[in-house]
Amino acid sequence: MKKRQFWQFPWGFKESLLIVIGVLIMGYALQLSLGSFNYYLLVSPINIILGGTLILCILLLQFTRKSSFYRWLSGSTLASCLIGVLLVLTLLMGLTPQTSSPYSIPHNLASQLGLDRMTSSWPFVMTYLFLLLSLGTLIARRLRKRVLQDWAFHLTHIGLWLFLFFAGFGAADITRYIMYVQEGQVEWRVYDAQGEMLELPLAIQLNDFIMEEYPPKLAIIDRKTGAIQPENNPDLFQLDSLRNRGKLWRYDISVEKYIHEAVRNSDSTYAQVFMPGASPAALVSLTNQDTFTQGWVSGGNRAQLYMSLPIDSTYALVMTQPEPKSFISKIDLFTEQGKEIAYELKVNSPLRVGDWSIYQYGYDNEAGKMSTYSSFELVYDPWLPWVIGSIYILGIGCVVMLFQGYNKKKKGTKK
Structure with missing residues (x-):
């Protein structure tokens, strides 16, 4: 039997991978020379026209289904290579901080290659379009065989193709x-x-x-600089209804009373009042071998002044602002x-x-x-219902595939 030569039809995995790598090289060349792909040019109705043109190309390719090129284009080998490369690009996108604007000025090689705005980079766009064409011809070829056992294949592949189609062509309309x-x-x-x-x-x-707010925290600060102590490793005491005693830096702390909705009712005391300007306040005692002090602290807000508790001439106890x-x-x-x-x-x-x-x-x-x-x-986002619908089709196909695999395994066990 004569051995098939390299680049001789039917093309296999090596040829498919080299072609996909060539598409990536072309994409990076366009990226370096033209910058990022401006997907806002695809706003409706341009995206609808281009999407319709892509579907028309897939249908016209059916007239060449007997050719070796069509068998390669609609083969699972090419589709697998394209999906693999697209997954690698998506992984790089997840590992690289993305910029929100596709028009930002590139400052380094990664930015020039479009790694920080992956979905608008030429390599990603060209791989995406090539995958739509390849996967679409693969689905069209398999649809000609009306086999009941292929339901799982049809649903998963059609769902994936529709998801990629609607999510990609609809992005410009968002x-x-x-x-x-x-x-x-x-x-x-x-x-x-x-x-x-x-x-x-x-x-x-x-x-x-x-x-709704979480209870605030207590901290000891330097009265001159405002730095939380100790400066190299700031210590905070979380106010909690289940814990009213603990350690804060070098002091023993005891929360005698905590009011989440408090209003100052004198120069140095607080009472619970439910009103828009209320703020958290706590009656706290601080103790160590040299010091004992007690008093109210509050973080305050726009309606009320904050209140700190002086410990000595250097330090004071304060309350942080509650987090939402x-x-x-x-x-x-x-x-x-x-x-x-x-x-x-x-x-x-x-x-x-x-x-x-x-x-x-x-x-x-x-x-x-x-x-x-x-x-x-x-x-x-007028395309969102279509994207969600395609996800449902993909999900149903996966479920059908699981059931088919289970039934085959069950039949094999009986034999």
Whole structure:
């Protein structure tokens, strides 16, 4: 039997890998000469036209299905090489800090090669398009064989192809805006990246902003410099209802009383009062072999002055600002169609209306729970339902594949 020569059809793994590496080299050459790929050029309807052209090419390639080139292009070897390279690029993306702007000026070799903005780099884009073409022809070729046992293959591969297609071509249509809404007011205006005001088809009314806080911490500071002691390894005492005694630096500390919602009721004492300007306060005793001191400390806020507890002429006990545990914005959302939705917007719990997703973004960090406004991130993504649908198809295919494998194993055991 005559041995197949290198670069002789049908091409195998070595030829496929070399071709994919050649595509990467071309991509890096374009990256170094032209810079990053501007995917914003693919906004609708350009992405729809290009996507339709890609599908048309896959269909036209079916007329060449008897050729050796088509068998290679639609083979699993090429698709596996492309998926492997795309996974390596994705791994590099995870290991390299990414910049949010594809137009930032490159300052080093990694940036010039597009490693810090991987999804808009030419090597990634060219590998992605090549994979769509190869995987699409592979699916089209296998679909001609209407075999019931291939359901798992069809569902997993079609789901993967649709996910890559919709996620890639739809990326240019995703727009993000930050909206700042004062409590009790309605806002529908945002600013784009160029600083121009835009009116959105959505309006948000902020009814209330609620924040939950963790108990603050106690620290001993240098009264002149404000540095937490000891400076080389700052020590903090976490206020906790289950622990009211402990050690803070070189002092024994005892929390006699802690009030999370406190208001000063004299020059040196606090009482529990539930009101917007309340702040945490604690009655604390500090002891060591040379010192005993007791008094109230409070971190204060915009409504109240802080209070520290002097220990001696050098050091004082202070309370840090409490860290946010959760924050919620109670809003009413209005649409152009006259729809009104009441919703409690939390972090990682967005409100989705049509093609829009509204996220809790931020608040006035200096004011804390006294913040008079909330900021919201509004994301417009008309392709998101298609991306989610493709993930479901991929998931169903994986489940079918597991069941098929289990049934084959069961039949093999019976034999």
